[in-house]
Amino acid sequence: MSEAKTQENGLAVLAILIEAGEEINQGYGSIFNYLGHIRYAGQKVAIPAFDIKLLLPDNLSQYFRYNGSLTTPPCHQSVLWIIFNERVKISHSQLMKLQTVLYSSKEEEAEPMALQDNYRTTQPLNHRTVLSSFIPVSVKIYTAGEIAAIVIGSLCGCIGLAVIICFIVKTIRLTSSWDVLPSIRPAPQPRLQDMAKESKEDVALKTTTNPTKPEEAAPQPET
Structure with missing residues (x-):
């Protein structure tokens, strides 16, 4: 182990995501039942043999794989991680035992420190390629034609x-303009009959004047 962890791809880790439920997992019970014997750091206990397949999910064909590192110092970049897609369920009581029974401190220490929240924070991908043995259901792979159709459809929309x-907007503006027009409409023009009547009166006035009366000569300027 000490030699393999310093070599490239020296270690392989099978990782399983665990989900809490109502049913007790008998496979993990083979381990959890002995946690009380190793509560403090440095303690050891022998566990009777059991089928380790009980710790794995039923479907082992779907998994993710990538080159990573150890989760504990000095975090050598020598681990081939294999993370199964299917989760394993344990009971809430088993999860509570896992979270409260173990200590990261030694037994002789006055104030024991619970083994909690000791996970490593998410690290940058560092140009790693994550491989998958299957096509995840939540991932839709589009062809070039489908992508072009989506882009063109979005633009047309x-x-x-x-x-x-x-x-x-134009309809609203036009409607508003018609509502304003009556208030600024100019006064009504005289009717054609009134205009014709006024024209006749002008003609009558002109005919009553003396046509034989000579027009007064305009005064000539003195020389």
Whole structure:
């Protein structure tokens, strides 16, 4: 182990995601039942043999794989991680035992320190490639044609929406203009009959004047 962890791809880790439920997991019970014998750091206990397949999910064909590191110092970059997609369930009581029974301090220490929240924070990907033995259901793989269709459809939808908005704005403005027009409408013009009557009166007045009366000569300027 000490030699393998310093070599590239020297270690392989099978990782399983655990989910708490109502049913007690008998496979993990083979380990959890002995936690009381190793409560403090440095203690050891012998566990009777059991089938380790009981610790693994039923479907072992779906997994993720990537090159990573150890989760504890000095965190050598020598681990081939294999994370199974299917989760394993344990009971809430088993989870509580795992969280409260163990201590990270030694037995002789006055104030024991619970073995909790000792996980390593998420690290940058560092250009790693995560491989998958299957196509995840939540991931949709699109072809180049489908991507082009989605882009063109989105553009057409945006253009259509813009046209509709412009039409609505113009309609609102036109309606508002018609509402304002009556208040600024000019006064009504005289009717044609009134205009004709006024023209006849002008003609009558002109005919009553003396046509034989000579027009007065305009005074000549003195020389």
